[in-house]
Amino acid sequence: MVTGGSVAFERDGSTGLSDLQVVRGLPDGHPKLNMGPDAVLDGPAGGPAQIGRSAPGHDLSSHYTRQQLLDALFLELRDADTLRDAQAISRRIHSLFMQSGSHTLDLLMMRSARAIEGKEYGLALDLLDAVVRLDPGYVEGWNRRATVHFLKEDLGRSLADIEQVLRIEPRHYPALSGFAMILRKTGEDEKALEVFQHVLSIYPLLENAQDAVKSLREELWGQYH
Incomplete structure (x- = not known):
């Protein structure tokens, strides 16, 4: 998600982190x-x-x-x-x-961004519904729609769209961060910590994930001591 492959979470509520693997980039010798x-x-x-x-x-x-x-x-x-x-x-x-490769998708994404900025979430969802119908493989269509659902506090639909993002690109750290935020919002702090730690394995210098890991560790330590 903006606020922030393998299936990143499972229907039974587990994080499915065994399926979350960092792709280590290109083989040795690839041009830096x-x-x-x-x-x-x-x-x-x-x-x-x-x-x-x-x-x-x-x-x-x-x-x-x-x-x-x-x-x-x-x-x-x-x-x-x-x-x-x-x-x-x-x-x-x-x-x-x-990059969508489509002028139509680019226009829909631009209009959805304006709708989100104006808090016209219903219009944004209509536009993004069209985006994911036109190109189900376009990762940012799902990611942005997940963000709108999150802003509307429709966490179930947000999670469903995050799952689609991570099927396409398991390293999508904004979507993973959004997943962790939802886990935290629903009181699943230990699972949220695991996901934020996974985010840092992809993007070690991401400040909001660093802050979240520190905060969650302190909160969890306080619960057990």
Whole structure:
């Protein structure tokens, strides 16, 4: 979710964390991406240079697919040394998630964002229903609809949409964070802690997940001592 594959949670209420595995990126020897703030962004729309550029001395293949870009970016995100670098990588991951390849979907997503901003949640849901019908594989359609359901406090429908997000992209840390927030909201603090810890295995420098883990540990310690 904004507020914030394998099935990430199961109907019996368990987290299903045994199915949540971090994809460790590309094999050894894969060109390392330069994800700093000065990365050149002069490539064609959707091409590698829009997301990042190869480090000096490496040739980034023109056959570098979207999935390979995501794998490389998630590896860089896991290993980022500074918050600034991690946030730059995260923005590029988000830009890939947002790419729909369809002008129609882009327009629907833009209108849904405006509706959410104006708290017109019914209209936003109508627009996002159309998005997921048109392209059930478009991860951000499900993610944004999960967010709207969360804002409406319809947690069951929000969880159902988060499940769809994580089927498409198990490393989707905003959706995982949303899942953990719902678990916390419903009093499942131990499970929420597990999910937030999993988020940090994907994005170790994510500040709100760090804060949540610290807070939950303190709360759980207080319950048992």
